[in-house]
Amino acid sequence: MFKIENLVKNYGNFTAVNDISFEIEKGSIFGLIGPNGAGKTTTMRIMATLLTKTSGNIFLGGQDLYKDIKESRKMLGYMPDFFGVYDDLRVSEYLEFYGEAYGLNLIDVRKVIPDLLELVGLGHKRDDFVNNLSRGMKQRLCLARTLIHQPEVLILDEPASGLDPRARVELRNILKELQKMGKTIIISSHILLELSQLCTHVGIIVDGKMPIIGPMDKVLSQVQGNTLVQIKVLEDLERAKLWLLEQHKVVNVDINNLGDFEVTFSGDEREMAVLLKEMAEKFLVLSFNPQRQNLEEIFMELTEVNGGEG
Numbered sequence: 001m002f003k004i005e006n007l008v009k010n011y012g013n014f015t016a017v018n019d020i021s022f023e024i025e026k027g028s029i030f031g032l033i034g035p036n037g038a039g040k041t042t043t044m045r046i047m048a049t050l051l052t053k054t055s056g057n058i059f060l061g062g063q064d065l066y067k068d069i070k071e072s073r074k075m076l077g078y079m080p081d082f083f084g085v086y087d088d089l090r091v092s093e094y095l096e097f098y099g100e101a102y103g104l105n106l107i108d109v110r111k112v113i114p115d116l117l118e119l120v121g122l123g124h125k126r127d128d129f130v131n132n133l134s135r136g137m138k139q140r141l142c143l144a145r146t147l148i149h150q151p152e153v154l155i156l157d158e159p160a161s162g163l164d165p166r167a168r169v170e171l172r173n174i175l176k177e178l179q180k181m182g183k184t185i186i187i188s189s190h191i192l193l194e195l196s197q198l199c200t201h202v203g204i205i206v207d208g209k210m211p212i213i214g215p216m217d218k219v220l221s222q223v224q225g226n227t228l229v230q231i232k233v234l235e236d237l238e239r240a241k242l243w244l245l246e247q248h249k250v251v252n253v254d255i256n257n258l259g260d261f262e263v264t265f266s267g268d269e270r271e272m273a274v275l276l277k278e279m280a281e282k283f284l285v286l287s288f289n290p291q292r293q294n295l296e297e298i299f300m301e302l303t304e305v306n307g308g309e310g
């Protein structure tokens with residue numbers, strides 16, 4: 001859907017985006033994560049055609065993004081990290097205003113507004129003043145505005161920032177709904193745990209470079225060292241322990257105070273699944289829980305290694 005090749009952006013002598021390449025598949029939710037100043041907003045604004053690149057190529061749906069900017073913009077919905085204050089504008093008027101700004105016919109815009117407001121959970125607020133909405137509601141209204149021209153691709157710059165946990169969950173559910181509707185979503189965030197539950201793919205951006213990119217699961221296993229797997233076996237513990245210690249990629253086996261095994265495992269997810277299968281053929285395995293290191297911890301490690309602020 002989106003292909004970015006060797007993207008560079010300089011601000012004067014400063015290189016904010018330094019030779020980044022990645023691809024975003026149609027229908028995926030791609031998380032762009034990185035510390036402050038890493039280059040996320042710059043990259044997203046370039047992808048949204050709102051900022052010029054210094055060099056590199058960008059393709060949207062197989063076409064050069066810049067070949068026909070008007071056409072590209074029809075496919076793109078961009079939600080900035082800040083949005084303005086609109087005195088004396090009601091929710092429905094706000095959406096009408098943006099619809100007209102996109103060159104849409106007001107009658108058509110009015111037809112889609114109820115569905116859009118329903119989608120973002122603001123159906124009951126259509127006649128309220130925008131300034132009286134809560135922060136979470138404003139974010140959702142801004143998302144509705146991003147959808148007004150029915151773009152295929154959404155570029156959302158930190159849409160969850162400043163939201164309380166409940167509002168974040170609501171936003172996440174709306175984004176999953178949009179994915180089901182076939183949208184491709186690019187989202188940046190500092191809320192890394194949120195991204196690990198939402199995104200199908202992730203690119204970690206540090207100092208204008210993207211050292212790690214790929215499907216969420218692969219990125220997690222790539223940056224993970226060993227995985228700790230908690231295993232509960234109902235009987236034959238001694239024999240099970242000896243068996244485990246003989247298995248490929250099992251580094252260590254402890255038994256915790258609940259009598260469960262804590263197995264340090266150096267293999268990938270597939271190898272772990274094979275271990276589970278073989279173990280279950282020999283022993284009464286009640287549970288098998290890999291303790292996945294969360295993205296927050298991985299991110300801290302990565303940005304430390306790369307000298308970022310985290």
Ligand SMILES: Nc1ncnc2c1ncn2[C@@H]1O[C@H](COP(=O)(O)OP(=O)(O)OP(=O)(O)O)[C@@H](O)[C@H]1O
Pocket residue numbers: 011014016034035036037038039040041042043
């Ligand atoms: N217009 C500009 N002129 C000069 N430098 C800029 C400009 N815009 C951004 N920068 C610099 O480029 C770098 C990347 O900024 P960018 O806003 O893309 O980062 P970010 O990852 O979105 O950060 P944040 O999470 O804080 O929003 C930063 O060092 C920033 O100071």
